[in-house]
Amino acid sequence: xxxxxxxxxxxxxxxxxxxxxxxxxxxxxxxxxxxxxxxxxxxxxxxxxxxxxxxxxxxxxxxxxxxxxxxxxxxxxxxxxxxxxxxxxxxxxxxxxxxxxxxxxxxxxxxxxxxxxxxxxxxxxxxxxxxxxxxxxxxxxxxxxxxxxxxxxxxxxxxxxxxxxxxxxxxxxxxxxxxxxxxxxxxxxxxxxxxxxxxxxxxxxxxxxxxxxxxxxxxxxxxxxxxxxxxxxxxxxxxxxxxxxxxxxx
Numbered sequence: 269x270x271x272x273x274x275x276x277x278x279x280x281x282x283x284x285x286x287x288x289x290x291x292x293x294x295x296x297x298x299x300x301x302x303x304x305x306x307x308x309x310x311x312x313x314x315x316x317x318x319x320x321x322x323x324x325x326x327x328x329x330x331x332x333x334x335x336x337x338x339x340x341x342x343x344x345x346x347x348x349x350x351x352x353x354x355x356x357x358x359x360x361x362x363x364x365x366x367x368x369x370x371x372x373x374x375x376x377x378x379x380x381x382x383x384x385x386x387x388x389x390x391x392x393x394x395x396x397x398x399x400x401x402x403x404x405x406x407x408x409x410x411x412x413x414x415x416x417x418x419x420x421x422x423x424x425x426x427x428x429x430x431x432x433x434x435x436x437x438x439x440x441x442x443x444x445x446x447x448x449x450x451x452x453x454x455x456x457x458x459x460x461x462x463x464x465x466x467x468x469x470x471x472x473x474x475x476x477x478x479x480x481x482x483x484x485x486x487x488x489x490x491x492x493x494x495x496x497x498x499x500x501x502x503x504x505x506x507x508x509x510x511x512x513x514x515x516x517x518x
Contacts, residue, residue, distance in 0.1 A: 273486035280482040291483070298487040302473040303462070308491075311466040314385050314455075315448040321390025322444045323437065329391065330399030331425050335411070345400075351393050363388055364457055384458040385466075389448065395440045402436035403429055438503045446496055467492050 272280050274290040298304065332338075333345050367388065371378030378384040406429060414424045430437070452468040459465050471492065474485040 269486050269489055272483060273490050275483050277481060277483050280486070294483055294487040295491065298474070298484045299491065301484065302470040302488055304467065304470050304488065304491060306462065307465060307467040307470040310464055311449055311468075313382065314451075314464075314466060315445050317382060317386040318389050318448045319441055319444050321386065322392060322395055322440060325391045326395040326399055326440060327425070327430065327437070329396045330403055331421070331429060333396065334400040334403035335406070335425075335429070336421065348393055349397060352397075360454075360457065363454075367458060378458070380459045380461055380464060382464060385451075385455055385464060388454075389444075392440075392444070395444065398440060399433070399436055402433050406432065442499060442503060445499055449492075449496060 271286060273294055274292065275284060275287040275294075276291060279287055333341060367378045367384040371381075371384070374383075376383065378387075410428055411424060414428060419427070449466070450468055451466060455464075455466050455469065462469075471485060471488050474481040474488065
């Protein structure tokens, strides 16, 4: 991908592996031609709102399933996990009808606006499952000590559970960011103008009736993937630790 992004259109279509002369201006042309600055900023806002919602709501739900006792907890959690087996195509139309209805009764419109792009993804069965497994392995002695100190569930969650679960939370943040950053189908369904469309939509600008501008498409892809790589390298240690330890007991 990087090699093709430095080629001419002819070289990209000829099957060359290395460009004869690297064309770094392809990145400038791709950035300006596809209006990447606007779509890039849209994706940053969408990802930030989605991550914030997931961290808050998934943490609260995971704590309830992992550390609290209430009637029907296991049945409810099993039903919740079963939603992971539902294909995304099945929920596309119901979700669209839901956001349309919410936009009609709410103070602001949802279609072609940030709520439709973020609110439906502020809770994830996978993220709740991941955090629940991590929270469940926290020793009960910590909860007993917190109770002796007069702490309730919220204080225990905020001062003890969240700090020692940083690896799991960073794992959720990475997965949420990647999913939000790469989203294309749902944003195309709930938007009808470039105002809130994400950076992945910008790659479609390099497709026309004459075929794809492969070299510019690859340059745009490199630009698109850089934030994901940067985030991963920053939290790589915590990410691998969260994957390795989640679900282990004792």
